[in-house]
Amino acid sequence: MKKKLVLIDGNSIAYRAFFALPLLNNDKGVHTNAVYGFTTMLQKIMTDEKPTHILVAFDAGKTTFRHKTYGEYKGGRQKTPPELSEQFPYIRELLDAYQIPRYELENYEADDIIGTLSLQAEKDGYEVKIISGDKDLTQLSSETTTVGITRKGITDIEMYTPEHIMEKWEITPDRIIDMKGLMGDSSDNIPGVPGVGEKTAIKLLKQFGTIEKLLDSIDEVSGKKLKEKLEENKDQAVMSKELATILREAPVKVTVEELNYEGSDDKKLKEFFKELGFNSLLEKMGETVEEEQDLQDVSFEILTEINDGHLKEDSSLYIEVMEDNYFNGEIVGISMRNQSGNYFFTLETALSSKAFKEWAADESIKKSVYDAKMSIVSLRRQDIKLNGVDFDLLIASYILNPAESADDFASVAKRHGASAIESDEAVYGKGAKRKVPAEEKLAEHLARKANVVYELKSICEESLKENDQYQLFTDLELPLAIILADMEYTGVAVDVDRLKEMKEELANRLDEMEKKIHELAGEVFNINSPKQLGVVLFEKLELPVIKKTKTGYSTSADVLEKLQSKHEIVEHILNYRQLGKLQSTYIEGLLKVVHDDGHKVHTRFNQALTQTGRLSSTDPNLQNIPIRLEEGRKIRQAFVPSEKNWLMFAADYSQIELRVLAHIAGDEKLIHAFNEGMDIHTKTAMDVFHVDADSVTSNMRRHAKAVNFGIVYGISDFGLSQSLGITRKEAGEFIQRYLDSYPGVKEYMDDIISEAKQKGFVKTLLQRRRYIPEITSRNFNLRSFAERTAMNTPIQGSAADIIKKAMIDMAERLEKENLQSRLLLQVHDELIFEAPEEEIERLKEIVPDVMENAVELNVPLKVDYSYGPTWYDAK
DNA sequence: TGCACCACGC
């Protein structure tokens, strides 16, 4: 077996882990995030690399021989946070438990130890892998040595071979020190040459080879300023190179042979994980983790008969359905908590209790629940009506902070300081092992849940009021939950026969296309496998590689489009992809979720998920049914009214986000444009390109539309450049010109960012919040992302608020006017109804009326509508 | 079972 040495840069990985993960604590208050990250990284290395020899190198002390060369080396560096320092002893303990040798050397850095040992190992015929978070180490890459640098997080490692370095920087590994010498390294305080960054450094090295050769032929450097800088900083460049050079003959006292790895001391390792509270890692080692037993005893009663004495005002009611799709799973238990006690009972008990059913249906008796929509629907499937819900812990938690509201009861409970509760996973198990436990155990768990809801009601209400979000909760989201429950329960009728026809036809076409593609490729392969497709396109057919993914060649649509002219096969693949998507996701996917009784699908809207306040839809997702391409749009022919002589009626807001922007920003030009009913993309083109309406070309309008799109979705210059197929610079200029054209918008963007910085969150028209802590990050990417989020969320979120309000008003109006028409779906800016023919004329009046007047803005809201026998025809 | 890639909507 080939010998393989893994060398790990301990300090660097510890740093990476520390900053990549949130500050975890174990129960003794010791910070453990760096140790945890280090462990997961180590485990990944061990399984991926299976080293025969291994060592972790650490930096020793503060000063090294490099300080003699340059006193300021690593100067100005933030000192190691104490939260990290305190974790180093644990990392050492971890390595000892793994029986992995560690090493540090006075006066030298970990880099030098690694450099020295890797050289020795290469000579002795080892394959070497180096793992670090510091790109400097890539200079050690060679035929036999690969350098892995952690990318985002800690377990995502980018491997640097000489080929990869060549691809990325267009230089050989031994020139990396020259690159560093020229561009410097702010984190190590290596000065380099001012004004020279990565791009310039690479350009110079490609031309001259090394720093020394460059300085010899300095007259040949193009660019006066650059030449001056180089001349001025000659010595500094040479010194910087020296500082960046890893020493390969440090006086290391261990030999490679001594580093052979014989496996971990599992007993020690388990003890260590236990001490630090790494339960998930313990479980991986096959240990059962006993529950934290600070669970308080809960006294409850299992009811076999429910009577008036148990049923009180202000109860919490908890319904448990095991499957997350409550249209498939049945209720496995119900619990209740109120002044008279804490109870558990089965569905059968509930069904046989007239008192319970009346109590549940009584609007005037107030109940608190966790997930009102789920509770209402799952009870309604049993013919039990649930009314009078005035508190929903799931929604309250979501409103208080949409980022943290994982749909997981135990974590919501913990977050708001409720008494401890076991996780569902601990009680029910997971995956294939998931099952309903014995009744006593289930009863206890559910009793605790009802208890938590009961406890948290007033606490959450208080917090909502403090945030000025109580109205959002009671007047918007809670009533909406009831409407969504109705929509879901009603479901949408599907023309199954039509779908099956389409399936048949598509299957034939796909077969033919598959044959054609295989023929053109000269071999049979799986077109759906990006991996196999990549080999065919880029190796066998030798098409140019446009883009790579981290696992291979990219074969995405935008890449294939660029290759269309190069080979006939490409177009066929694009068509195959398009139809394949329709077949698998929309036709087969939809057929899979049609309920046998009545040919309906019952999507579930997740009301507590998105960061902006939008809804999402699953099983099936009815918010992404094709519309753009005719071929796909035909899918909509399969969505039909559920009753004879009814029609589908669809109404959508026109440009709601841009209208919201005009309102929030108070931009006069934009407001004027909407007041005048102008075509907003044409108007934007006029303002951005400084032309009059007649001179706007279709290309100008397309660009303007993309910019508007970018504003609405908060995309970056990069994103805009991708969608328009232009350079990033051009895209940036477009955005700049847009902001120059609409000074009100510019001002809004600036203000909202500073508001986000100051408060830590942004909010929508109806007081929905999104917290954006990254807005103060020193990391450019995180901060930029946060800034775009700050600008975009009030726009998208307010639009979401408005349509939610419209849905509530609409339900009220339909009820008031005694109409049979039903709201079926919401697709972000669109509402879809089914309606008796004779009500269509009425809907044409009231739907736009209600939607356009859901809120009052300083621009008009505009709604378009249409109707027909299928969703397809309602266009 | 989990991740990577791709593609659909707004």
Next chain:
DNA sequence: GACGTACGTGGTGCAA
């Protein structure tokens, strides 16, 4: 210069 860049859901392939 920063290396990753609206938000969702779902399908298939593939390695573990």
